[in-house]
Amino acid sequence: MPIPLQQDSGNSLDLIDIKEIKKNAVIMNDGSMHQVVMVGGVNFALKSEAEQSVITQGYQNFLNGISYPLQIIIHSRKVNIEKYIATLRTRKEAESSPILQNQIDEYINFIDGFVKKNAIMEKAFFVVVPFYPLSVLPSKNTLSGMFPFLGKKKDEKESGENEEEAFNNNLIQLSQRTSQVMNGLLAIGLEAETLENEQLIELFYNFYNPQTIERKGFVNADMQQ
Numbered sequence: 001m002p003i004p005l006q007q008d009s010g011n012s013l014d015l016i017d018i019k020e021i022k023k024n025a026v027i028m029n030d031g032s033m034h035q036v037v038m039v040g041g042v043n044f045a046l047k048s049e050a051e052q053s054v055i056t057q058g059y060q061n062f063l064n065g066i067s068y069p070l071q072i073i074i075h076s077r078k079v080n081i082e083k084y085i086a087t088l089r090t091r092k093e094a095e096s097s098p099i100l101q102n103q104i105d106e107y108i109n110f111i112d113g114f115v116k117k118n119a120i121m122e123k124a125f126f127v128v129v130p131f132y133p134l135s136v137l138p139s140k141n142t143l144s145g146m147f148p149f150l151g152k153k154k155d156e157k158e159s160g161e162n163e164e165e166a167f168n169n170n171l172i173q174l175s176q177r178t179s180q181v182m183n184g185l186l187a188i189g190l191e192a193e194t195l196e197n198e199q200l201i202e203l204f205y206n207f208y209n210p211q212t213i214e215r216k217g218f219v220n221a222d223m224q225q
Contacts, residue, residue: 018204024196025171032132033170035178036200039125040191055188062184068177071128077206079120081111126203127192129181131174133166 019027026034044052085108092104114120178194185192195203 016208021197021200022167023171024194024200025174026200032130033174034131035129035174036195036203037127037129037178037181037185037192038195038199039127039185041123041125042190058188062188065184066181069130070181071130073126073128075124075126075203075206076121077124079115079122081115081120085112127181127185129174129178131170131177133170 017028017030019029021027024035026036028034042055044055047055088104088108088111092101092108095101095104182192182194
């Protein structure tokens with residue numbers, strides 16, 4: 001289901017270039033479409049020289065094989081420990097030993113207090129894959145001004161079906177690019193996954209609200225180091 005972003009006059013949403021999020025793609029106001037790939041990190045410093053060389057060469061090959069622009073983003077955000085704390089409290093309730101219960105309580109208080117006093121940040125890595133549909137036809141207003149008989153209104157159902165078909169065709173081409181990018185990243189030994197609608201919403205919420213603790217995590221547990 002598409003998620004539109006309504007933009008009213010004078011509203012702060014006027015500063016946001018996103019029109020809607022639909023079928024795991026971000027549609028911008030200019031008509032371009034983008035998919036976002038989350039990439040798992042790798043501790044390059046702990047690799048041997050031979051492994052570092054393989055990774056570096058693989059990354060060069062990956063970049064050389066891409067014929068369109070990519071955007072690589074490193075996003076730092078506050079760590080959300082609410083789920084971790086909840087897990088500890090559940091573990092405490094299941095524990096029969098009073099001594100271990102007290103130790104878990106002390107650990108919870110320590111973690112909670114430490115995070116409140118210190119901004120603990122985590123980094124996430126993203127690759128943004130773009131696709132710009134070709135617009136070869138002049139606008140309707142331009143045509144109807146020159147040739148009034150071309151201004152005949154199309155059936156709304158037919159127009160909607162044509163737009164949806166065009167979107168699906170463009171999405172196929174975008175998805176092909178995204179698959180190429182993911183295969184290139186996997187060849188380097190990096191975990192990669194395409195963000196879905198809810199994950200994209202969470203991502204942009206964090207982008208536009210950098211001072212808040214994120215409402216919930218969207219990182220795939222398999223990609224956490």
